[in-house]
Structures are given as C-alpha cells and as structure tokens.
Amino acid sequence: GGDGKNDKWIIENISAHPEAEVTITNTDKSIIFSSVGYAVPFDGTFNGRPLPTGSYPFTIKLSTGEEKGTLNILRLKN
Numbered sequence: 001g002g003d004g005k006n007d008k009w010i011i012e013n014i015s016a017h018p019e020a021e022v023t024i025t026n027t028d029k030s031i032i033f034s035s036v037g038y039a040v041p042f043d044g045t046f047n048g049r050p051l052p053t054g055s056y057p058f059t060i061k062l063s064t065g066e067e068k069g070t071l072n073i074l075r076l077k078n
Helices: none
Strands: 021-025 031-036 054-062 065-073
Touching: none
Parallel strands: none
Antiparallel strands: 021 031, 021 054, 054 065
C-alpha cells in the first residue's frame, strides 16, 4: 500500500447497487469499515492509520442476497 497501486478496494459493479451495505471487520468482529452505497472505497485504514497486513472478513448485503468473504491487506516493504 501507499504506492498508488491497489490502494483502494474496488468492488466491480457496486455502483449498480446503491442500496449495498459493505462491512469489513477485524478478526474479533469489530467493525473497521461500514458504508451504504460504497461511494468512498475502503483504503486499508482505520481511524486514519494503515491497518496491518492480514485477512479481514467482509460482508456485502444486496437486495438480492448477501456475499461474504475475506479481504487481504498486504504491506510491501520498500
């Protein structure tokens, strides 16, 4: 992160679902990102600080159902 490449989580076709609820949690289920409509993509930070390398569970709720998965954050050393 921070190199201008893949610094934001882009969800394809999310703009077609303005009702979409996107939630990302850390491993203890604390919410680190929540958005309705996803107008501002997740940038790998929480409270202005970069999150550490790791796997973060996410849920995307749509009117047609719910998608769950894991978002991986990688921090490359320069």
